Amino acid sequence: MNTLILTTILSIITPLNQGTKPWCWATVAAMAANHFYGSEIRPCDAAGLYFEYADCCDMSLKSCDIGLYPEELRLFFEGKLDMEVNCRTGPLPFRKLAQALDDGKLIVIIRQQVTADIVHAYLVYGHETYSTDKYTYTYLKAIDPAGGKRIKIKFTELLFNFDNRWVQTFFLGVNNESRTKH
Numbered sequence: 001m002n003t004l005i006l007t008t009i010l011s012i013i014t015p016l017n018q019g020t021k022p023w024c025w026a027t028v029a030a031m032a033a034n035h036f037y038g039s040e041i042r043p044c045d046a047a048g049l050y051f052e053y054a055d056c057c058d059m060s061l062k063s064c065d066i067g068l069y070p071e072e073l074r075l076f077f078e079g080k081l082d083m084e085v086n087c088r089t090g091p092l093p094f095r096k097l098a099q100a101l102d103d104g105k106l107i108v109i110i111r112q113q114v115t116a117d118i119v120h121a122y123l124v125y126g127h128e129t130y131s132t133d134k135y136t137y138t139y140l141k142a143i144d145p146a147g148g149k150r151i152k153i154k155f156t157e158l159l160f161n162f163d164n165r166w167v168q169t170f171f172l173g174v175n176n177e178s179r180t181k182h
Contacts (some may be wrong), residue, residue: 013106013125017045017148022067024121025076026050029147031123032106033081036174043145049080068167070119071108077172086171094138094155098127100171108170109142114163120146128152 013035018027026046033041044057047064056064068076069086077083097107107124126141138155160164 001084004120013123013143015072015143015148015150016043016145018145021047021065023047023179025068025073027080027148028108028121028123028143029073029076031145032077032108032172035106035125036083036172050076062175067119070170073108073110073121074170077170078175082175084173084175086173088169088171090165090169091159091166092169094127096109097140097169098129098138099126101125101127104173106172107140108172109140109158109166110168111161112166112167114135114165117166120164 013031016031018024018039021043023043023046026043029046029050030041030043032044033039042057044055044064047053048056049122050068051064053061053064055061074085074087077085100107101124109122109124110119111122112119122142122144124140124142128139128141130137130139140153140155140158142151142153144150144151
């Protein structure tokens with residue numbers, strides 16, 4: 001007999017698609033800002049904010065077509081988007097991720113292709129645990145900006161996918177200290 005033990009899903013997050021741009025970072029940033037601040041930021045708006053260009057939504061502007069490394073993304077979340085960011089290197093236990101989601105945090109998981117210097121970010125917004133008579137299965141609910149689709153990631157596959165290593169995790173929240181200053 002299969003039983004759903006626990007599900008936590010933060011309020012509905014509208015998936016955004018990075019399109020053909022190297023903007024998984026901008027797409028994840030836009031979805032997180034829209035969730036926490038009730039805004040309607042597009043990935044091109046987030047890229048424009050980072051690069052301080054007037055309009056990265058002008059698709060002919062090639063100077064905006066740049067990806068970010070994890071440290072640059074963390075600084076963007078903290079500085080320009082004024083979010084609280086708790087950063088961890090490498091894989092983390094499922095219970096730590098589940099607790100953060102239960103506490104209202106969003107999670108960004110960054111994976112790197114082993115054969116290339118390419119990183120990709122996913123926005124995690126929920127978790128599920130199923131139990132059978134013999135096994136317990138844990139899943140993360142995420143949005144993959146490459147395609148803008150909701151996905152369900154089996155936690156063990158995330159841990160043991162050696163072609164795309166899990167290199168960094170960001171726990172995102174609202175920076176309450178700065179919000180009281182405004």
